[in-house]
Amino acid sequence: MIILKIPCNLGSLKESHVEEAPDKIVEATKEFFFSDGFEVEEVEVIKDNVSETQENIEKKVREIDGFFVALGGDHSITYPIVKGLRRPWLLFLDAHPDCQSSFYPVSYEDVVRGLVEHDLVKGVIMLGVRNWSQEEREFMRKHDLNVFTANEVFERGMKQVTDEVMGRLKGERFYVSIDIDVFDPAFAPGTGWIEPGGLSSRDVIYLLRKLKLLKGFVGMDVVEVDPRKDVNDMTIKLAARLLLESKS
Template identity: 35%
Template sequence: MKVLTFKSSQGALGKVGSEKAPELVLKELKELYLSESGRVLNVEKFDVEVDNSNIFTSGENLEIAFKKNYSHSRIVVVGGDHSMTYFSFKAFASRENNSGLIIFDAHPDCMENFKVTHEDFVRVLIDENILNSKNIILVGLRNWHKNEYAYLKSKRITYFTMEQVFNDYQDVCDTIMENIRSWGNTYVSVDIDFLDPAFAPGTGYLEAGGASTRELLYFLKRIKMINSVKAFDLVEIIPDKDKEGITVKAGAKVLSEFLS
């Protein structure tokens, strides 16, 4: 499977370090010889050129690379901060009709800051009519600003708090899959802070009360069974904040299950 690496933290509002994640995650991935289902993990890596002086030049390079390598078969992007998803999903949506987006994240990323950062990229995608607000599901929310909450309500965006996930993650997953089947092809984005800090301490925003790695794997194992799920990204791992490497290992494990 084709894997694009995007080594940039330009949209992270000063929280640098996620640019180091792609190489370390892919290095750790080599230690996982087979997936849990016994499948070989085949990676065809492509590095996206980053212009550290201009986030939009970097983003345009990502869009070009995504379009070049995406042929309606599955593709992966490893970042990097979450603003990356603005550019990669934009490229995905340009090639697909009625495309959908599933995001596993502790935050809605719907702030009104400035275009485009890891705190507002979801809002920008919707406001620029790149993404239909009916075709997105946010999973795992547990820290949000009142303005984000108001935006979610005004746009009638489907979301599940972490409490809802904890109370019945199987039912939540059923609902997600039902929605995916009603869309065109779907893009899945995983912010590592969906996981509890006990499982992923190496990230920019540590939000207590998150999911376990196994719970995230449950979602991904089921979701990937749907053929219309075509793209996946992994973001917001900051290796230097986790000297034991737990977060990188979790990221590699998550990646392995989508790749298999």
Template identity: 25%
Template sequence: MENFSYLDPGKPAIFKDQFVTKVNECIVPFTDGAKGEIGLIGLPFSKTSISFSQAAEAPKTIRACLSSYSTYSGEQNKGYEDVKIIDFGDVITHPTSTDESIERMFISVREMLDQDVCGRYILLGGDHGVSYPSIRAFQEKYGRIGIIQWDAHHDVRNLENGGRTNGTPFRSLLEGGFIQGEHLVQVGIRDFANAKKYHDYTKANGIAVYTMADIESEGIVQIVRRAVERLSSLVDVIYLSVDMDVVDQAFAPGCPAIGPGGLTSRELLNSISEATQHEKVIAMDIVEIDPSKDFRDITSRLAANVMLKFMYSGK
């Protein structure tokens, strides 16, 4: 009888179907000379959250959820097993200094971009404060940058009450001169979730704001399609910033700022798929998931699906 071992030390005992390629199997760590279609980086920082949050744990949780999905799209009848994802790892943040952590994230994202080994990028937060250093890095690399922000909140809070927080990234970018107001589109802004002062700030700065009422009457795919078409004529590249609290609490219970009346998971996925069709859309961050607040990784699994739509939408 031939000797055969069913032990594989150091590796999980998982079922493997020879005809199925899981998304996580397409992820390879960055090494000199490596090239791929998608660059992936984790920004595990949530100390700027105005409410208690362990969103710093989200990058590893979302990565783990990718093992639940195959690279085959039945809707497109197309396999994406040859799409290589280059993982640049997670930024090592400072244990106490917020300013130092923000600078480290900026440097690390810019370092990833300077490698020029990928055409598109996914950044996993972290709270929404990580978008400030990330978008700065993209702006420095590519020039004029347009942003579509999926969010229940404007995230243009003042900087006097607490400094830079997860509620200030877009005010920080605007007042730092890194973006222009007319190049920012906010989608999914929820009722009774913001202050009049910040509503007025968005209008004064030329930010395009689409509320849940607008989505209900016009449809989110049509709104996003128009936004991408308009931005593409004004900017060099487009960056998608997905705050998962834009989704209704029924579909995303793992967000620190959950609430009713948000997007369904299908609305989010369809709108991401629509935006990703345009060649100028080169990056997306996903933020505001606290795995400790989640149930059976519902929110992280949705985030993983958002990644699939960004990576595999037939571009």
């Protein structure tokens, strides 16, 4: 497995420090007992040049042979990664649907919208969303995106939701994107945007343990971790744990 560090903070909130996360997450993996056996690589991020940085990311992803986990960085990195993967299914874990009006280059606010509008994904499943605008709701409905809100996960239970997600992804190539704000802030306070009422660590670890049984799981990212907002490294540790859980 390859870990791809992408210390990018181009498409994100200016006062955030998400670019500091990849090194810290890799460092934290060393504290787990089962953490050996991966290669660490880094994508060159060019300051104030989103397009060139995104080209670097896409190029790097095309070169990778086998499963990888990308560590952001802000959520804009998911756009060039998925582009490099040639139309996979996207399983998107986020408190927000990231379908705001299209920007160019694609940012953390409209990454899913960009991918859908440019036909770079075969399908999208969203999980854990709990705050969206009217415009985003219309977009999601119009494009028939599969959505499991945080409330639905609570009502139906992660086990049943995972079964349904598995049913849709079986036989498909798929990529998983995890915005750390999908978790309840109680589990992951190190985020730029506190959004109460999210998923638990257990929920997502369970999901990953099932997903890695599927052959089509090609890669994953963990984005938007802000180490400076973290409490006692708990968010960094959770991100490291997710990375290790995805390993087949």
